[in-house]
Amino acid sequence: MYTETEIIKDNTDLGPDGELVVNMGPQHPATHGVLHLVVTLNGETIKKIEPHLGYIHRSIEKMCESLTYRQFIYVTSRMDYLSSHINNTACALLVEKGMQIEVPERAKVVRTILNELTRIASHELWIGAMAMDLGAFTPFFYAFREREMITDIMEDTCGARLTMNYIVPGGLMYDIHPDFQTKVKAFVKQFKEKVTEYEDLVTGNVIFQSRTKGVGVLTAEDAISYGCTGPVARASGVRCDIRKIDPYDAYDRVEFDEVIETAGDSFARYMVRVKEMNQSIRIIEQLIDQIPEGDFVGKTKNVLKLAKGEFYQRVETARGELGVYIVSEGATTPHRIKFRSPGFSNLSVLDHIAKGSKIGDLMATMGTLDLVIPDIDR
């Protein structure tokens, strides 16, 4: 540990060869949370980035080990809080797989719709936050206009706007709100009309393009070797959409394209997410009129116990592949639980792709990696 005087010294002196070591974070406007980057600069050029983690570590994995299979799902909403539905789905799917619980069709379809709404909400927030990193404040408000509609839908159906905790092993906690379908349709209609607005504001902007094109280039090989997933890997041309590779819930019966870009730069990552939102809308449109009648939750025992053994389930969150791994000893709580979070792997690539670029490029690169710090620390 540093003593106080050493920290002050560390902050004011130049390093060897006139390097400037800047502590970006844990309190910094662009790190969106408590990420701490120790950036070594040579003038404006970045020589090294060292992420320091753990500022928001809540030992979720350890907590889950003392919670029952019904309870531990609620903690996972707090990991990647922007895709809490999808986190919950992953855990529910794993328990269902482990206990061979039959999930009603209605629950499957509603889960898929909610997951896609969550993905859109997450990408909307990301567009706003990333534009803000690049110095444009206005897109944030335009993106939030649509995101607000989604959170309203969530509020009606799940009773919460951010950490929904709506998905339980076997199906859903409650039935959907009577207005669910009309509201989702209204959202789809508005989204299709308005999506062009912030695309006009951001995509076509000359400054935005020059700030992101060719910045933070990640090759397909590097994306695979660093374990990048989600939009980050797909922007480098890696096929990794779990919804296609290993379909769950109702994804096997809907038509959608896996969005692939090959440039691997920040602009490609931006384009992947924008196109993904349109694909999500496509999925929702296919399912919203097809919600089957029937039970919203399958028959489960009062006390859930997983058989002795190891279980793994992966899903595609807004950020990439989320894996849940449980070792069960046959008790009511998991013996060991491990989450493979997409943000952690995506962060690890930051030093590799941002080295040698300018400070401004670091913001573009970090912004398009779409980091959610509680997901990285857990």
Add this chain to the structure above:
Amino acid sequence: MLSLESITKTIQDWLLTKFSPQIALTLECVIVILLAITLFAMLGLVLVLLERKVAARIQIRLGPNRVGPGGIFQTAADTLKLIMKEGLTPDSADKFLFNLAPFVVMMVAMLLLAPIAFAKNFQIWDINIGVLYISSVSSLSVIGILMAGWASNNKYSLLGAMRSGAQIVSYELSAGFAVLTIVVLTGSLQISEIVAAQENGWWLFKGHIPVIIAFVLYIIAVTAETNRAPFDLAEAESELTAGFHTEYSGMKFALFFLAEYINIFIVCAIGATLFLGGWMPLHIGHWESFNHIMDYIPSSIWFMGKTFFLIFVIMWFRWTFPRLRVDQLLNLEWKYLLPISLFNLLLVTVIAIMGWYF
């Protein structure tokens, strides 16, 4: 008609009847200083509120609307808060320079106010090298910013100050060349003569395309010079937290903030004077009756209208564009704007010599 000109004349005549000329001059100076300070405070309040309202309109929200009708007292409340706050000086900062810097920036902004013609014959100081004075004094503001960044002993501040130094020094060239085009056309550096030359039409309309190019260059360059988005690299919030004024708090921060808005006002006022005729009403050639009707609108309203239009344009930029990167910023100036403005100046010189303008 009661105009600003007649008010100043009445006051001067009254002072001269009561006091000796020296004392009258001294009293006039005091009045001018008080008026300038009042104008500063008022401009700060109005422009900050205007910025927030413009931003809110662009960002589909309402903006400040709680304090007073339509939120008009919001900035006053904010100022009160800033005055009450403790002005912190970091331990490791160079205390003298740290505390001096905001005043340097402020003083430069104040000095720039002198040659601006607010209305017909209403000008603090009609110096015969007006434009040159403006160009030279405005380049002093970089000293205050560098001082603030260096004295803070903070790495973000230092980076911000260095960026700002590079930026202001570069963009001053384009701004200077854009201003020179009008000087070439008018044949004078004096603000009053530049305005008088636009009696039969503003330079923007009289000077063909080269002057329009110069006008666009001027707007881009002064946006950069005043550290406004998309050129706000010196304070780039998401990169350098707050750049050169990261360590400032309370009223010392407010002085930087105020100086930024005053500078915007001044560059827009100069832009309006040079390209849009300053206080000169809209006159079109020999349309005598039209010109006569336009003269009924007071000259101060013409001046303020034009200035605030330009201020609105600069605010519009800020809330629309993302920020440039530091190397792109310098490329834009040295590779594009500077060659264009050099060539443009040549073109304008030819036009001026041949008398091709209206």
